[in-house]
């Protein structure tokens with residue numbers, strides 16, 4: 001994914017580039033700071049007189065400056081101000097070497113995002129090397145994901161958290177002892193088994209999300225809570241089946257265990273999930289309408305509600321990416337076109353797509369025959385979300401998606 | 411091979427990264443390692459742009475071989491040329 005970066009990184013593979021460490025301070029202090037010129041492979045140490053720091057940064061251009069150690073006697077924090085006034089150097093980790101560090105006021109240090117303060121009077125080569133090593137590790141941990149905000153709570157997941165939390169359902173809403181076996185039909189029981197098994201496919205989905213989004217915490221947090229909800233979808237349907245004397249074999253969960261390949265573009269991955277959640281929502285809502293058994297109706301209604309909430313959540317994260325870069329929009333629309341236009345062999349589902357031997361796809365087709373308009377309803381909702389994504393009211397059909405893509409072909 | 415065919419084979423080969431000599435008319439598209447849906451969509455979009463034609467959705471996902479795809483584009487391109495001549 002190539003989007004605009006919050007941190008300037010010139011090298012295409014920043015982690016293999018040379019990492020620079022700058023020791024900044026008054027000339028008379030600099031030579032005394034005990035750190036080798038090249039203490040570790042791939043790391044170079046520069047010594048910079050504080051008045052020349054600004055010029056030094058100009059000269060670096062897009063080079064990686066991983067750690068800055070500011071020798072700050074008499075409480076001078078000038079170089080920190082210089083460093084943090086440059087947005088492209090927000091990722092650089094900063095340490096302060098100071099005399100009597102206990103007297104330093106931490107809020108000031110915090111404003112400049114200082115990792116640590118080292119006592120200049122008791123400075124040993126080991127203590128300094130340790131601090132700089134931690135700084136390098138912290139620098140790598142920060143990565144280059146442009147969606148990471150400065151403050152934890154500003155991440156998208158934390159902003160939409162309450163909406164999810166307050167719409168969660170409670171197991172106490174269900175009483176499996178109230179099942180009216182006499183109201184269930186055989187095809188319905190088949191479909192229930194299929195649904196329980198389709199839901200197993202969400203587990204490799206969760207594995208995948210966490211791998212694909214390994215460089216951030218916002219969508220990853222959502223993926224955890226999404227995965228937990230999906231696990232309930234399998235569980236509740238398997239427990240219902242158990243209650244009526246049907247046991248689901250564990251092999252079905254394992255058949256879907258192998259994670260599918262990581263997508264090329266996150267917005268496209270999210271679009272695939274918007275569509276499958278939106279279709280799953282209509283699927284459960286349709287089933288809930290059709291069944292006469294009250295407990296099952298409640299379960300399917302709750303699952304339908306979950307799935308449409310999931311679709312909207314994936315949309316929020318997709319929109320965040322689409323708003324940043326047009327190539328994300330194009331990738332998302334490509335995925336949408338492929339999924340919405342290609343219903344030749346029935347509805348596609350991520351699980352069925354990647355696991356030809358799984359029964360999920362045939363299960364979906366079975367229900368498609370039951371309620372052929374179900375998918376049309378779902379897909380119309382997806383098109384509405386795409387209009388919002390692209391901020392373009394003219395997108396009304398699959399053909400319009402293709403027209404959009406044609407206009408973007410190089 | 412006419413100009414349209416040459417272009418079709420060039421676009422298919424470049425987009426799906428198949429060496430020119432290996433693209434035969436009877437080659438099943440699904441047998442090409444890079445021919446997943448998104449890549450095929452890119453082929454379709456490039457061809458549509460190149461010849462100012464519109465390839466129907468059924469064909470986008472239903473075409474079996476490179477030759478069939480070529481024939482379809484030839485037909486659409488000829489229709490377009492006739493329409494332009496009018």
Ligand SMILES: [Fe+2]
Nearest residue numbers: 199230233307
């Ligand atoms: Fe689900």
Ligand SMILES: [Fe+2]
Nearest residue numbers: 277306307310
């Ligand atoms: Fe879901």
